[in-house]
Amino acid sequence: MLPIKLPAIIINFKTYAEATGERALMLAQIAEKVHSQTGVEIIVCPQLTDLRLIAESVEIPVFAQHLDPIKPGSHTGHILPEAVKEAGAVGTLINHSERRMLISDVDLAIRRAEEVGLLSLACSNNVNVASAIAQLSPWAIAIEPPELIGTGRAVSKVEPEVVSRSVALIKKINSNVHVLCGAGITCGEDVEAAINLGADGVLLASAVVKARDPEKVLMELAEAVLKATQH
Numbered sequence: 395m396l397p398i399k400l401p402a403i404i405i406n407f408k409t410y411a412e413a414t415g416e417r418a419l420m421l422a423q424i425a426e427k428v429h430s431q432t433g434v435e436i437i438v439c440p441q442l443t444d445l446r447l448i449a450e451s452v453e454i455p456v457f458a459q460h461l462d463p464i465k466p467g468s469h470t471g472h473i474l475p476e477a478v479k480e481a482g483a484v485g486t487l488i489n490h491s492e493r494r495m496l497i498s499d500v501d502l503a504i505r506r507a508e509e510v511g512l513l514s515l516a517c518s519n520n521v522n523v524a525s526a527i528a529q530l531s532p533w534a535i536a537i538e539p540p541e542l543i544g545t546g547r548a549v550s551k552v553e554p555e556v557v558s559r560s561v562a563l564i565k566k567i568n569s570n571v572h573v574l575c576g577a578g579i580t581c582g583e584d585v586e587a588a589i590n591l592g593a594d595g596v597l598l599a600s601a602v603v604k605a606r607d608p609e610k611v612l613m614e615l616a617e618a619v620l621k622a623t624q625h
Contacts, residue, residue, distance in 0.1 A: 403616065460490065488515065
């Protein structure tokens with residue numbers, strides 16, 4: 395897998411019916427098609443049960459939705475980093491607002507991901523948590539105020555200062571950490587606003603996954619990335 399090109403669009407499939415099994419594969423193939431037509435990096439985060447199928451079927455980056463900070467052994471029901479890597483993922487989400495972790499476990503999860511060769515995208519609900527996670531040196535941090543997730547009210551427009559403050563603070567603490575914008579991202583304007591505020595991309599879910607025409611929506615988002623980067 396070549397280095398990921400930023401800014402990127404990251405699609406979290408969550409556990410939506412529209413992104414489960416064969417439908418997850420179809421959505422990943424749409425993402426691959428839009429990437430091939432625009433050159434914009436698109437990363438998909440399917441459920442664990444669909445991870446290998448999708449990683450073996452498309453040539454865009456695939457991330458897991460979570461992993462546990464464990465090593466091989468007696469951990470029934472946990473997600474082993476080595477298993478995620480072997481399934482074909484190149485990275486993982488960590489500490490999503492729907493799968494919160496203690497900061498000590500976030501630290502261990504980032505270390506374990508690094509050990510097995512996975513990129514870690516750690517989610518943060520506010521600037522203070524983001525600053526703490528930045529010191530742990532993940533590949534990237536996604537700023538996602540939980541009250542805006544799934545509302546269609548983009549943080550990049552409703553609370554732009556959260557994005558700009560987070561970018562500035564994270565870069566001050568650790569200039570190597572990329573910053574992405576999440577929560578409520580639904581249209582091209584939201585994506586363009588996020589990138590103009592200094593974000594390296596966006597993390598979104600329902601706007602694409604539950605869209606009547608995911609390809610049309612994703613193409614609009616990709617075109618917004620191109621527009622923002624041409625300024």
